[in-house]
Amino acid sequence: MDELEQVQETVRPSTQKKCSHCGQSKPLAEFLRRTGRRSGPGSRRGACKDCRKLRASAAEPSETAARASTGKARTTLEQALPVTTAPAPAPAPVTPEVSAKGEIVLRPTRKGFIWMRGLTDKGRRWHQEIELALASLLVKEGMAVVVNRHTIRRLYSNKSFRQYILARDQHTCYFCGEYGDTIDHKLPRAKGGHTTPVNCVCACNSCNQSKADQDIESFMNL
Known part of the structure; x- marks a missing residue:
């Protein structure tokens, strides 16, 4: 009977674990579960909760000091270096077709229309497609201006x-x-x-x- 109890004690999983930092035997609940390949029903990490808290509290001052020194160094560097902003690259100039009077010649898009854009009474932008004849008439009678060879803008x-x-x-x-x-x-x-x-x-x-x-x-x- 004694031999059977010894065998059962050997087979029964232990509810205690020895901390790899403080060396004390503590319940398994004091240790974090492992994840990944090393995970299992009884697998736990080596440090207990108390040791993890001590290590975290000891690391906080050094991390705070490192962040402060990094921020000071960055501020000093920004003050020492002149602020230079690279100018945005200018868009490639587009030369529209101009008539003999110096006016831009309207040309329909591939769909055969001219774009007209403008603003509503509430200031919202809108656009629509119109025919070339109507676009030319609106420009001629002072209702719109030519933006480019495919677009006019309504003035009112x-x-x-x-x-x-x-x-x-x-x-x-x-x-x-x-x-x-x-x-x-x-x-x-x-x-x-x-x-x-x-x-x-x-x-x-x-x-x-x-x-x-x-x-x-x-x-x-x-």
Whole structure:
């Protein structure tokens, strides 16, 4: 019976482990589990919790001093060296095609359109594709400017364009000469007119509604 108990004690896994640093036998819970190839149900690391805490507290002052010295050295080096910022490389100049009058010639993209971009009343950017004829007309009548041979930029948002026309015409109706607070198209949009400074004028509410989609010549002769 005694031999059987000795065999069982030998086979039974030990619940104690000797610390490799302090040399004391402590419960397995005081040691961290191993990971990787050396992991197992009873495998534990060599140092106990107390020894690990002592080693960590002893290492903190030296790490703090090392960080402080590194920061001082870096600050001293930054103060000693002059601050030099390398200039950003300039983009390669693009030479657009220019007409005989010195104006940039618009050319459609591969899809056959011209890009028009601008700002909304809230300041958000927008862009759309338009035909070459419309882009040329908007530039000609002062509604847009040429950015490059494929792009134009609209000068006014809807709100700013209305304010510009009213201020230009001094709030005077183009048709009757009375006070006006709306804008109207000389050539109606239904007949091919566009919203440009050349085609838009200040109008009073009565004339604006009476004119509707009539040509300016026919409306003025009434």
